[in-house]
Amino acid sequence: MRKVIELSLSPDDAAGDALKQSAARALGIEQNRLTGCSIQKRSIDARHGKVTLHFELRVAVDEPLEDPPLKMPDPRVIPGDPQVIIVGAGPAGLYAAWILALSGIKSVILERGPDVRGRRHAVALLNREGLLDPESNYCFGEGGAGTFSDGKLYTRSNKRGEIAPFFELLVACGADPSILFDARPHLGTDRLPQIIGNWRSRLADYGVQVRFSCKVADFMKSGDRVTGVRLEDGEKIAGKAVILATGHSAPDVYQLLQASGAILQAKPFAFGVRLEHPQAFIDQMQYGKYAGHPALGAASYSIKHTFDDGVGVFSFCMCPGGTIVPSTSGEGQLVVNGMSAARRGSPYANSGFVVTVSNEGFSDAMSALVWQQKLEQKAYKFGGGAYKAPAQRLTDFCRGKASGSLPRCSYPPGVTPSNLQSLLPKSIYKPMVQALKIFDARMKGFVSDDAIAVGVESRSSSPVRVLRDSETGESPSLKGLFPCGEGSGYAGGITSAALDGAFAAKKVLIALGCAGDSLVESGN
Numbered sequence: 001m002r003k004v005i006e007l008s009l010s011p012d013d014a015a016g017d018a019l020k021q022s023a024a025r026a027l028g029i030e031q032n033r034l035t036g037c038s039i040q041k042r043s044i045d046a047r048h049g050k051v052t053l054h055f056e057l058r059v060a061v062d063e064p065l066e067d068p069p070l071k072m073p074d075p076r077v078i079p080g081d082p083q084v085i086i087v088g089a090g091p092a093g094l095y096a097a098w099i100l101a102l103s104g105i106k107s108v109i110l111e112r113g114p115d116v117r118g119r120r121h122a123v124a125l126l127n128r129e130g131l132l133d134p135e136s137n138y139c140f141g142e143g144g145a146g147t148f149s150d151g152k153l154y155t156r157s158n159k160r161g162e163i164a165p166f167f168e169l170l171v172a173c174g175a176d177p178s179i180l181f182d183a184r185p186h187l188g189t190d191r192l193p194q195i196i197g198n199w200r201s202r203l204a205d206y207g208v209q210v211r212f213s214c215k216v217a218d219f220m221k222s223g224d225r226v227t228g229v230r231l232e233d234g235e236k237i238a239g240k241a242v243i244l245a246t247g248h249s250a251p252d253v254y255q256l257l258q259a260s261g262a263i264l265q266a267k268p269f270a271f272g273v274r275l276e277h278p279q280a281f282i283d284q285m286q287y288g289k290y291a292g293h294p295a296l297g298a299a300s301y302s303i304k305h306t307f308d309d310g311v312g313v314f315s316f317c318m319c320p321g322g323t324i325v326p327s328t329s330g331e332g333q334l335v336v337n338g339m340s341a342a343r344r345g346s347p348y349a350n351s352g353f354v355v356t357v358s359n360e361g362f363s364d365a366m367s368a369l370v371w372q373q374k375l376e377q378k379a380y381k382f383g384g385g386a387y388k389a390p391a392q393r394l395t396d397f398c399r400g401k402a403s404g405s406l407p408r409c410s411y412p413p414g415v416t417p418s419n420l421q422s423l424l425p426k427s428i429y430k431p432m433v434q435a436l437k438i439f440d441a442r443m444k445g446f447v448s449d450d451a452i453a454v455g456v457e458s459r460s461s462s463p464v465r466v467l468r469d470s471e472t473g474e475s476p477s478l479k480g481l482f483p484c485g486e487g488s489g490y491a492g493g494i495t496s497a498a499l500d501g502a503f504a505a506k507k508v509l510i511a512l513g514c515a516g517d518s519l520v521e522s523g524n
Contacts, residue, residue, distance in 0.1 A: 001061040004040065006054070011287075014053040015295035023059055036065020043183035044296060046286045053295060056181075072172045073102060075205030082108040082209070084508055085229055085239035087216050089113075090144020091494045092485030092501030093245035094199055095166060099505035101206035103514060108237065109208065110229070112215040112250075113141030115200075116193045123148055126326055127412035130386030135213070138337065139249040139329040142212065143196035145459075145486075146494040149327055150319055150339040151187030153179060155495040166498050173198035176342070184300070187494075188342025216253075219260045219481070226480040241480050241508045245501055246487040248462035249329040251369055253487065261477050263467040264365035267489050270316065270460045271372070271428055272354030273420065273453040274324050274336045275394070276409060281450070282320065282349040285443055297321075298344040301351070301443075305435045311427075313435035316352035316460045324350050324411040324454055326387045333376035334383055334390075335459050336411065348410040352457040355428045359463070368463035375425075379456040382423050383416050390418035394451040397421075398433050407450050420455050465489030473507025482508055 005026055013022045024031040041056035058065065084100055086093045089111035097107045113119065113136045122136035139145045153170075155163065167179050170187070173195045179185035187195065200210050220228040220236060228238035246253045258264055279298055283291035286299035298320035306312045317337070321344030327337035338350045362368040382390035389411055396403045402419035409415045421429050440447040466483035468475055468490075475481040484490055484497075484504035491497040 002036075002058070002063065002065060004056060004058055006056050009053050009055065011051055011053065011290045011293040011295040014055070015293070019055070023057055027059065027061065029061060033061050034059060035063060036060035038065060038067055039181045041181050041183070042178075046299070049288065051287050051290045051296070070168050070172050072169070075202065077205070077207045078104055078106040079207075080106065082106045083240045083512065084108075084243060085110065085237055085241070086243045086245055087229065088144070088245035088247065088485070088487070089142045089210055090245060090247055090485065091146060091498040092144075092491065092504070093243065094143075094196075094203070094501070095498035096243050096245060096484065096501035096505040097203055097208050098169065099502045100508065101203065101208055103509055105509065105512065105514065106207050107243075108239075109203075109210040110214040110216060110231070110237070111142055111210060111212050113137075114212050115210075116142040116147060116196045118212070119148065120193070126387065130388070130413050132328065132331055132387065134329060134331060135215070137329055138325055138327040139247055142200070142210065143192060144497075145247050145249065145327065145337075147192045147196055148189055148339065149325060149337045150189055150317065150322070151192045151494065152317065153185040153187065153493075153495045155493060155499075162499055163495060166495065166502075169199070169202075170195060173202065186340065186342070186344075189339045190341040216256070218256065219478070221260070221478070224261070224477060224479055226478050240512060241482060243501070243504050243508060244466065244481060244483045244488060245485045245504070248464075248486045249327075249335075249459055250487060251330070251373065254366065254369060254464055257466060258366065262475050262481065262483075263477050265465045265467055265489075266359040266362040266365045266368040266463060267465040268359050269357050269368070269372075269463040270314075270354035271357050271375070272352065272432060272457050273424075273455045274338060274350050274457045275315075275353045275451060275453055276324060276348050276350040277446075277451045279321055279347050279349040281445060285445070298349070300349075303439050305438055307431060307434070311431050312356040313431050314354065316354050316457070318349070318351035320344050320349050321346045322348060322350050322410070324348075324389075324409065326389070326411070326413055327459060328376070328387065330373070330376070332380050333373060334380040334387060334456065335376055336389055336454055336457055337459065346410060350410065352460055353432065353453070354457055354460055355431050357428075357463070362463075365464045372458055372463055375423075375456060376458055378423060382418050382455070387413045389413070389415050389454045390420060390423060391415035391452050391454045392418055392420050393449050394436065394447045394453055395449050397453045398436055398447055400433075406452060409452060409454065411454060415452070415454060418455075420453055423455055461492050462486060462489045472511065473504055474511070
């Protein structure tokens, strides 16, 4: 007999062999008759002071249980020259190339930074010595910003069928199979470089080339149609379509788009700081007596509050057992982000803590970008240079008082005691303080001397949207240009960026008259 069962268990009944014992009890059989048990879904519910793990299990009784193999297509080299140019080797660009390849369309990916191996040295120099390479850092290079900043795969998309082929591809490239069933899947910064490298190898099996240190300087055009790109070194590359899959940390790309006639819009975004707590406190706050239990791992949290005037304050990109990292791509600008290794073994927990910023206060898209950059430059000065970050104990943050000293912090370049009230605009600082007091009333100790705010978290989303037609996916003013992903203002994270890259690829296939079978449907 084979069947699917659902169980809700305490951590003690879900750890290790206890899970199989619990499944056998639910089936009313002796455990030795349970010949197979495979997790299909797993989630943790820590609300209302009770910790419960929810499972959907495939089980077999008195017969073998075989997990279906991953269905990866047999690669075939696509003949001829690339028809499509993809700008950016992040998740949007890589997945767009994959979808095109499955339909028999060859592309070339142009990445301004180095391959994933080459990025390691630049990231290490930034962490250890405060030296930034503007073309190789936490933002630029193979795999995009997600490669060295965590690898969370959370998305608000409720179309799981869209996500499954992408996750299966990641597993085929070396990701832990748990991402196929965990409610909050996570790759881990330590594992992502190998996954990305394997992904490139699979693309190469189709004849797709990823070219590194290739910075696009201009678009080639015929009338209002993009016909290719010109690189910084003068090389010209022609193509029938250009997929723009850059991240949100390349202001020069927005300047190029504006000069080329693309329509840019200011869009709502978020701005704030990154909070860091001892992980032990977060574990205790969320799991109580089960803190540190092997069935649970490092605890996370999600907080949000919307005030009567519509201003929202919320946590973003929570990294349990993680590290705060310098995620800037511009000299003299300071941006922080968070990451976790696969084991999430750091003694620190960090999360973006941001306030919604309306687009109504900006005259155009570029003015929103300039506002963002000026605050990043101000943060760099507050930190004292060398990409040290200004920081403040949360107790002092709420009092508007500069911290005289700071607890230990995971941020590699180091932190500088500061008064963030003098750094942040009142429209950001005031609602953050009000929200922190509300959260501390709900979660005693959330605001404490052991918790700190580190500035600034400014790249949670792009302040700019590159307009595209909802039907064709093209820029309405630059035919043949297909904007997608985070940098174009249509995604916010690895998974959503990949799905949007697939959306762009599908639209390109339609434009080329060879739509074929698409693995992913995605909206605008």
